[in-house]
Amino acid sequence: MTVDAAALVARLGEVQARVARASERAGRAPESVTLVAVSKNHPVDALRVMYDAGVRDFGESYVQEWLAKADALPDDIRWHLIGRLQSNKAKLIDARAHLVHAVDRASLLDALQRRADAPLDILLQVALGDEDSKAGVSPEGLATLLARARGCDKLRVRGLMTIPPPATHPGQNLAHFERLRALCEAHSAPELPLEVRSMGMTDDFEDAILAGATHLRVGTALFGART
Numbered sequence: 001m002t003v004d005a006a007a008l009v010a011r012l013g014e015v016q017a018r019v020a021r022a023s024e025r026a027g028r029a030p031e032s033v034t035l036v037a038v039s040k041n042h043p044v045d046a047l048r049v050m051y052d053a054g055v056r057d058f059g060e061s062y063v064q065e066w067l068a069k070a071d072a073l074p075d076d077i078r079w080h081l082i083g084r085l086q087s088n089k090a091k092l093i094d095a096r097a098h099l100v101h102a103v104d105r106a107s108l109l110d111a112l113q114r115r116a117d118a119p120l121d122i123l124l125q126v127a128l129g130d131e132d133s134k135a136g137v138s139p140e141g142l143a144t145l146l147a148r149a150r151g152c153d154k155l156r157v158r159g160l161m162t163i164p165p166p167a168t169h170p171g172q173n174l175a176h177f178e179r180l181r182a183l184c185e186a187h188s189a190p191e192l193p194l195e196v197r198s199m200g201m202t203d204d205f206e207d208a209i210l211a212g213a214t215h216l217r218v219g220t221a222l223f224g225a226r227t
């Protein structure tokens with residue numbers, strides 16, 4: 001697959017402009033929103049184009065694919081692992097992981113804790129608005145999972161993440177995003193703030209900004225459709 005660098009850079013500019021406009025509407029500084037470029041299934045050359053255009057936050061879903069890309073690309077990239085993780089992959093996650101977004105169960109906490117490495121920053125994934133989803137802890141189960149995570153000395157819980165159902169119209173997921181923000185506030189403790197709110201994808205990131213997202217996970221709008 002050849003990479004159309006001009007198209008990628010143009011899409012990046014469009015998305016950054018949309019982020020800036022939505023931030024302004026929300027009365028937020030654009031720097032308070034981190035755009036994570038979700039590059040799963042896209043070739044290293046496409047990431048390199050985005051890197052050269054200034055992107056430093058990349059999101060990957062599959063551990064082996066991520067490790068190969070991390071080997072090939074500069075080491076000042078902040079790598080976000082955003083996909084559902086199998087517990088047996090936890091031991092492969094090394095210090096190059098900046099933030100693990102989708103921790104949703106006790107067995108995965110235990111597997112991440114057993115890695116002997118330096119402390120790892122994680123987010124707990126909460127299931128909102130998608131009754132069928134097997135990914136994510138329920139809002140009712142969050143306190144229990146959070147207590148367990150805070151008991152793991154190799155893990156630092158930085159905040160929460162959610163993947164609501166795909167949005168077909170503006171405003172559709174706004175209530176879910178506001179709920180995630182409220183959960184972050186409700187479950188923060190003085191020494192243990194939940195400051196990271198990872199929410200918003202290609203079809204709904206403007207609503208996520210309105211509701212207080214700190215990290216957007218945007219793939220298609222930046223890289224085009226995944227094959």
Ligand SMILES: *Cc1c(COP(=O)(O)O)cnc(C)c1O
Pocket residue numbers: 038040061082083163201202203217218219220221
């Ligand atoms: C693939 C993926 C995204 C990006 O989705 P787009 O709709 O392409 O922006 C965001 N978050 C997660 C968890 C993903 O797996």
